[in-house]
Amino acid sequence: EAGVAQSPRYKIIEKRQSVAFWCNPISGHATLYWYQQILGQGPKLLIQFQNNGVVDDSQLPKDRFSAERLKGVDSTLKIQPAKLEDSAVYLCASSLETGNGYTFGSGTRLTVV
Amino acid sequence: GESVGLHLPTLSVQEGDNSIINCAYSNSASDYFIWYKQESGKGPQFIIDIRSNMDKRQGQRVTVLLNKTVKHLSLQIAATQPGDSAVYFCAENFQGAQKLVFGQGTRLTINP
Numbered sequence: 001e002a003g004v005a006q007s008p009r010y011k012i013i014e015k016r017q018s019v020a021f022w023c024n025p026i027s028g029h030a031t032l033y034w035y036q037q038i039l040g041q042g043p044k045l046l047i048q049f050q051n052n053g054v055v056d057d058s059q060l061p062k063d064r065f066s067a068e069r070l071k072g073v074d075s076t077l078k079i080q081p082a083k084l085e086d087s088a089v090y091l092c093a094s095s096l097e098t099g100n101g102y103t104f105g106s107g108t109r110l111t112v113v
Numbered sequence: 114g115e116s117v118g119l120h121l122p123t124l125s126v127q128e129g130d131n132s133i134i135n136c137a138y139s140n141s142a143s144d145y146f147i148w149y150k151q152e153s154g155k156g157p158q159f160i161i162d163i164r165s166n167m168d169k170r171q172g173q174r175v176t177v178l179l180n181k182t183v184k185h186l187s188l189q190i191a192a193t194q195p196g197d198s199a200v201y202f203c204a205e206n207f208q209g210a211q212k213l214v215f216g217q218g219t220r221l222t223i224n225p
Contacts, residue, residue, distance in 0.1 A: 004156075033212075042202050042215030043157065056212055091156050102147070102213060104156035 002026065004105035006092050012111045018080035021108045025073070025094030029103075031055075034067055034077050035091040037107070043091055049075065082112045125222045132193045134219045136186040136203035145206035147213065148177060148188045150199045157202060160188070195223050 005024040013019050025032050030051050035043035046065065048056040052072040060067070064083070069075040079086055089107040126132045138146070144165040149157035163170045163177045163186075170177050176189040186203050200218040207214065 040217075042204075042217050044215070045212055048212055093156075102159070104149075104158070106154070106156045 004092055004094055004103055006090075006105035006108055008108055009106065010109050010111075012113060013082055015084055015112050016081040018078065019082055019110060020079075021077045021090050021092075021110075023075045023077070023092030023105060025075075025092070026096075026103055029094035029096050030072070031095045031097065032069055032075050033093040033095075033102070034075070035093065035104075037089045037091055039088070046077070046090075079110075082110075084112050086110060087112045122217065123220045123222070125224055126193050127224050128193060128195060130193055132188075132190040132197065132221060134188045134190075134201050134203075134221065136188075136216055138184050138186060138203070138205050138216075140205060140207060140214075141181075141184065143205040143207055146177070146179060146186050147204045147206075148175075148186075149202045149204060149215075150197075151202060151218070152199045160201075190221075193221075193223055195225075197221060198223050 004026055007022050011019055032049045034046045036046050037043040046060045047067045049069045052069050065079055067075060067077045077090060087110055089109050091104050091107045093102045093104045095102045147162040148160040150160050151157045161172045161175050161177045163179050168179050174191045178187045188201060190197055198221060200220045202215050202218045204213040204215045
């Protein structure tokens with residue numbers, strides 16, 4: 001089966017600019033997750049979708065981060081405006097059922113200068 | 114807050130030796146645990162998982178041990194190979210919350 005697709009692979013922006021990341025999960029996976037991985041740390045969950053509904057966004061900085069999954073398939077994560085501390089790898093993962101069998105994409109490496 | 118942690122940030126082993134990577138968790142309500150391998154520039158890759166009703170699970174060259182009494186998880190890699198060089202993360206799934214919480218990771222390096 002095809003894996004989780006993410007784009008772009010790399011992005012460099014200046015602080016205060018906006019940026020968007022895209023994720024296409026494995027076909028049929030109802031649950032989709034966005035994680036932030038700062039260099040040298042483990043991934044941290046930002047938001048979790050079940051189909052097109054948000055299950056958990058408690059750690060999403062909602063003043064600048066937003067995410068959507070309008071048709072319950074692919075998803076976008078946006079940052080506006082970006083800060084230097086947003087530099088990280090943004091990972092998308094999906095699972096057939098919540099809590100099990102996560103598959104991760106390769107991530108988007110964001111550098112904010 | 115509760116989190117999954119690792120005892121050692123780095124581990125160096127000789128090629129061919131067995132590797133043991135440890136992890137401590139603090140949430141007694143966690144019911145599912147996963148070990149991931151992450152190579153440079155890639156996303157985490159599933160290695161092996163274990164549920165809280167088990168204390169041991171074996172895969173190909175890997176074994177996960179779960180000690181619920183002391184809230185400890187370990188990953189054993191047999192006959193470590195150069196391709197095993199990576200950062201290894203344990204993650205726990207909070208029962209009810211249904212989300213994975215990752216530890217900080219252990220970097221495994223293989224000496225020839």
